[in-house]
Amino acid sequence: MVKFIFKECDVNIIMMGAPGAGKGTHAKEISKKYQIPHISTGDILRDEVKKSTKLGKTAKSYMDSGKLLPDDIIIEIIKYRLQRDDCKNGYLFDGFPRTIAQAEMLDTVSDPDFVIYLKCPDDLIIKRLTGRRITKDGKIYNIYFDPPPQGVEVYQRDDDKEETIRERLRVFYDTFSPIMDFYKKKDIFYEIKGDDDRDVVLEQIFRILDHNKT
Numbered sequence: 001m002v003k004f005i006f007k008e009c010d011v012n013i014i015m016m017g018a019p020g021a022g023k024g025t026h027a028k029e030i031s032k033k034y035q036i037p038h039i040s041t042g043d044i045l046r047d048e049v050k051k052s053t054k055l056g057k058t059a060k061s062y063m064d065s066g067k068l069l070p071d072d073i074i075i076e077i078i079k080y081r082l083q084r085d086d087c088k089n090g091y092l093f094d095g096f097p098r099t100i101a102q103a104e105m106l107d108t109v110s111d112p113d114f115v116i117y118l119k120c121p122d123d124l125i126i127k128r129l130t131g132r133r134i135t136k137d138g139k140i141y142n143i144y145f146d147p148p149p150q151g152v153e154v155y156q157r158d159d160d161k162e163e164t165i166r167e168r169l170r171v172f173y174d175t176f177s178p179i180m181d182f183y184k185k186k187d188i189f190y191e192i193k194g195d196d197d198r199d200v201v202l203e204q205i206f207r208i209l210d211h212n213k214t
């Protein structure tokens with residue numbers, strides 16, 4: 001089915017999935033291929049935490065307990081971010097929208113073309129997140145599946161403790177269903193098995209994006 005005709009790289013994508021489903025891992029590759037900015041609300045917030053800004057201080061308490069920040073804060077961040085020049089040929093959201101209010105707000109300012117949902121079983125998610133390690137410049141490794149090379153300095157996210165992961169999962173399952181229905185009605189929702197090997201998952205994502213955008 002030919003769904004969209006737009007110039008190369010002109011595409012708005014949302015990556016969706018439970019914590020640890022692989023949104024960030026695959027978003028980096030998609031962003032490179034289509035030359036669109038990878039906008040991760042989690043990364044934006046972690047950056048604010050690192051800089052100890054007022055927003056960062058507010059964000060930290062929510063993030064450390066696995067809860068979502070209030071919609072008005074996130075909506076303001078996104079509206080501001082979308083005004084930047086690099087979004088004129090598209091964007092790739094990772095971690096947004098996470099509530100129906102966020103999805104409805106996005107609808108008033110932009111038309112997403114694809115929602116890619118990575119589905120993953122909870123036991124694998126726990127293993128992936130407790131094993132996740134990250135470098136200072138954002139490269140994602142995993143002590144079980146993709147260990148960092150010797151000598152590479154990595155750290156563990158504060159919210160990657162098992163108890164917090166379980167709360168993040170609970171929050172995800174609490175909020176996901178209305179968002180999924182919202183995008184299914186628009187016929188832009190694509191579900192992919194997120195528990196396959198990384199190359200296999202990525203190939204499936206590219207197949208969907210390439211097939212539907214030419």
Ligand code: AP5
Nearest residue numbers: 019020021022023024025041042063069095128132142198
């Ligand atoms: P955020 O940073 O968005 O975290 P998350 O959604 O919980 O997702 P993660 O980053 O943990 O997982 P991922 O799917 O990106 O997995 P990854 O690719 O790293 O949000 C953090 C917090 O910020 C929230 O809890 C909330 O407080 C706040 N927040 C953010 N956005 C918000 C919003 N819109 N509204 C309100 N609050 C918000 O992969 C995980 C691991 O698995 C890695 O080690 C990777 O190497 C490995 N892996 C991935 N895929 C594979 C594969 N196919 N095979 C083998 N290993 C794999």
